[in-house]
Amino acid sequence: xxxxxxxxxxxxxxxxxxxxxxxxxxxxxxxxxxxxxxxxxxxxxxxxxxxxxxxxxxxxxxxxxxxxxxxxxxxxxxxxxxxxxxxxxxxxxxxxxxxxxxxxxxxxxxxxxxxxxxxxxxxxxxxxxxx
Numbered sequence: 001x002x003x004x005x006x007x008x009x010x011x012x013x014x015x016x017x018x019x020x021x022x023x024x025x026x027x028x029x030x031x032x033x034x035x036x037x038x039x040x041x042x043x044x045x046x047x048x049x050x051x052x053x054x055x056x057x058x059x060x061x062x063x064x065x066x067x068x069x070x071x072x073x074x075x076x077x078x079x080x081x082x083x084x085x086x087x088x089x090x091x092x093x094x095x096x097x098x099x100x101x102x103x104x105x106x107x108x109x110x111x112x113x114x115x116x117x118x119x120x121x122x123x124x125x126x127x128x129x130x131x
Contacts, residue, residue: 001027002027002030002031002032004031007109008033008034008109008110009030009031009032009033009034009109010032010033010034010035010036011027011028011030011032011034011035011036012027012035012036012037012038013027013035013036013037014037014038015037015038015039015040018037018039018053018054018057018067019053021057021060024057024061024063024065025061025122027063028061028062028063028116028122029122031113032063033063033064033109033110033112033113034063034064034065034066034107034109034112035063035064035065035066036065036066036068037054037065037066037067037068038068038069039067039068039069039070040069040070040077040079041069041070041079041080041082042077042078042079042080043078043079043080043098044078045080047080047082050067051082051084051092051095054067054084054086055086055090055091055092056090058086058087058088058089058090059088059089059090060121061116061121061122062088062089062112062113062115062116062119062121062122063088063112063116064085064086064087064088064107064108064109064112065084065085065086066083066084066085066086066105066107067083067084067085067086068083069081069082069083069084069096071098071099071100072100080098081096081097081098081099081100082095082096082097082098083095083096083103084096085103085105085107087107087108088108088111088112088115088116089115093105093106093107
């Protein structure tokens with residue numbers, strides 16, 4: 001779902017759905033300049049893989065992504081935190097620690113759309129060959 005806000009077009013992809021490239025790509029095709037991904041990653045999961053997953057999707061789709069992860073303990077699960085903001089070029093802008101914190105980051109929303117036109121990965125797709 002993409003929301004047209006006074007700041008720009010913001011999409012939301014929830015937790016597990018980020019593992020499917022189509023989820024991020026669909027939000028981009030709907031015009032998202034920033035995608036927010038609320039997650040519940042635990043310390044037993046591969047944090048570095050999740051970070052690379054977000055970085056690669058941001059680069060491939062020329063979109064800013066903010067993955068906002070939980071911290072603390074619930075039952076037997078210890079959440080890893082490490083919320084992450086990645087620019088449309090795939091570069092990490094900010095990463096949080098494993099404790100509760102307020103993280104502020106500046107992203108270039110209009111730059112995502114401009115870069116998408118300069119590096120047209122999304123528009124060169126051959127959807128006619130997907131069947």
